[in-house]
Amino acid sequence: MNVRPLTKTSNERSDATRRRLIDAGMELFGVNGFDATTTRALADAAGANLAAIPYHFGGKDGLYRAVAQAVIDGLNDQMGSFLDSVQREMDAGVGSPHQAMALIERLMADFAEVVLQRPEADNWVCFVMREQMQPTEAFSILYDSPIKRMRDLFSKLLSHVSGLEPDHVRIKLTGIELLGLVYVFRVARASTLREMGWQTINEAAYAEVRTVILESTRLILRGLQAKN
Template sequence: MPSTARAPSGYRKGEETRARILDAALVEFGLGGYAAATTRQIADRAEVNLPALTYYFGGKEGLYLACAQTIVAGYRDGVGHVALDVTRALGQADMTPAEAAALLRRLMAALAHFLLSAGEASHRTLFVQREIASPGPAFEILYAELWRPGIAMAAELIARVRGGGCDEDEARLRAVMMISSLTGLVEGRDIVARAIGDPDQLDAVVAILNDQIDAMVRPA
């Protein structure tokens, strides 16, 4: 009986330690990249000893890849339910441009909240920025699990919003430009803050995206 009583507390403590290591690793890998970040720096930032990194992640590479998987998991938590609705709806051949526009607004709003919300988003952003600037194995995980399916989904919606008024290449380009406008706000947060005074205008960003989507709908 005594050991079972202690197990939940120990489990929670283990999960908290693992999460703290991941947060620290996202920052250190984001600041210096995989090659420059050291396990000592990560352990010091997480306030754990070096063996804890090996215990939870098997070493530096395992921790690095776990960071990418953590970002993917966060994306699925924040955007996954909308993406599932979009996937189901795209199976309907009779979707109208207005219906496609409504789904695209939902998808882009969910993505904006995932990318621009405060808190742990800043840690994710550091890591993603580094992978974009200097791609490593984590880049392939992020591309396969996030960027490629996200672009494909947005592009198909855009094509339907346009009522067949653009080909596949144009739809994908429009999708990339729309998604890049959000990542650009994240990456250029300091510039945005100086230009408009407040970089954290999530509602305004979503409203502007909605305007852009509505402008795509061709008159019947």
């Protein structure tokens, strides 16, 4: 019944085991889902003993929650800097719709880079998508993520572009739509690869995808601006 006894002296070895288990969980839970991932597979992948899971996390569920938290942390690592950057520029004052559009395009480019190019994303994107489709108790952890920060930034910036209020229905839905422009190439990756005749989304392929995403973004933004 002894779960993470919180020793004063931070034990490096146990921290390493926890981290390895979380890494393994990110990979296996993300790819195969909760039920399809066995504790034995997790322990093997982490190079840890089977009993380390109940010991460190109280059980399989606890490890899953820890992985969810690690996903958030990873998102913060990968998205925090450019979110902060845009936030700062926004706080300094958005002079024109054109400036707001430029910031949104930057957000989209950086987000696409993270979601479609970073190899680490392979794991957490699937993890998050699975929680979207069938939320567990871990969904609340994931909801307050950098992605929500990004949606909020979108709302404010889109407000500058369109002249509508940031919490206007149209604005919020458009923000979700923009994220969808990126998500679709990850979620429907299997179909995309097959349709395009690609083996992977390599450098050249990503360049094409990125172009289309940014082009569509620009068009949607320009349309939103022209309207009001």
